[in-house]
Amino acid sequence: MEYMIAPLTPHTGAEVRGLDLNEGVDTETRAALNRAFAEHHVLVIRGQHFTPPQFIAAAQVFGELFQHDKREMHVPGYPQVYYVSNEQTVPGKRYISGETFHTDHSNHPAPPKATMLFPVSLPSYGGDTQYVNMHEAYDDLPAATKERINGLRAVHVYLSKYSPRELRPLSEDSARQVPPPGVHPLVRTHPENGRKALYLNPVRIESIIGMEDEAALGLVAELMEYATQEKYEYRHQWRYGDFVIWDNRSVIHKANPDYDMNERRYLYRLMLKGETPA
Numbered sequence: 001m002e003y004m005i006a007p008l009t010p011h012t013g014a015e016v017r018g019l020d021l022n023e024g025v026d027t028e029t030r031a032a033l034n035r036a037f038a039e040h041h042v043l044v045i046r047g048q049h050f051t052p053p054q055f056i057a058a059a060q061v062f063g064e065l066f067q068h069d070k071r072e073m074h075v076p077g078y079p080q081v082y083y084v085s086n087e088q089t090v091p092g093k094r095y096i097s098g099e100t101f102h103t104d105h106s107n108h109p110a111p112p113k114a115t116m117l118f119p120v121s122l123p124s125y126g127g128d129t130q131y132v133n134m135h136e137a138y139d140d141l142p143a144a145t146k147e148r149i150n151g152l153r154a155v156h157v158y159l160s161k162y163s164p165r166e167l168r169p170l171s172e173d174s175a176r177q178v179p180p181p182g183v184h185p186l187v188r189t190h191p192e193n194g195r196k197a198l199y200l201n202p203v204r205i206e207s208i209i210g211m212e213d214e215a216a217l218g219l220v221a222e223l224m225e226y227a228t229q230e231k232y233e234y235r236h237q238w239r240y241g242d243f244v245i246w247d248n249r250s251v252i253h254k255a256n257p258d259y260d261m262n263e264r265r266y267l268y269r270l271m272l273k274g275e276t277p278a
């Protein structure tokens with residue numbers, strides 16, 4: 001099968017064309033895709049046509065499925081496949097998940113290495129997903145800041161009391177299965193590409209070990225402001241057929257609620273198992 005991989009920005013994102021994942025991939029292609037994933041952090045594999053089981057099979061080219069926390073929310077008939085939808089509500093209002101920059105499920109001791117989306121229904125404009133590159137942001141930090149944060153560890157809970165936004169409450173059954181908080185370094189090293197990255201998540205970081213809360217929040221805010229500069233960004237404009245996989249160890253991401261909410265935005269979502277950040 002002839003296919004090509006081309007960068008989308010100099011630092012983040014690559015698109016793959018000419019590959020039909022439903023036909024299966026050979027060992028060589030699988031290795032090439034996984035190398036491209038570690039190098040580019042976001043892969044956009046164009047022109048796919050997935051049913052939920054085909055989406056699961058495509059995801060497994062990159063690893064093993066990771067169970068999402070909100071077990072009650074899945075595609076009917078497919079308990080492994082989660083979805084994002086603009087038709088969700090919290091009591092009294094519409095709820096758009098992922099509206100501020102974050103990394104997925106960092107409250108776990110071994111958070112998911114990757115998340116994947118596949119669009120089923122898209123608004124006619126808007127609803128982009130933004131990614132910023134946490135390797136580039138770390139590399140560019142002043143030496144004194146690197147020294148200050150190397151070795152610091154943050155406590156990530158399901159929902160921080162300092163979170164800039166609400167999460168929908170978990171069912172009792174799902175809540176029981178949420179693991180104890182993850183305690184993760186602010187600077188982690190990617191096990192495949194060897195690069196250091198900031199590991200930040202204002203939605204879930206409740207404290208930094210050995211720091212007063214106020215100082216910890218100030219530090220997280222300062223690093224987030226630095227990391228979310230436009231020069232570190234790849235902004236994905238969704239097209240039908242895009243199978244997008246991103247590396248939660250390399251990028252943080254956010255959704256944009258900037259479209260007509262009378263239009264439906266609905267995507268299948270899966271995650272892959274990761275390692276304990278180090």
Ligand SMILES: [Fe+2]
Nearest residue numbers: 098102103104
């Ligand atoms: Fe997310």
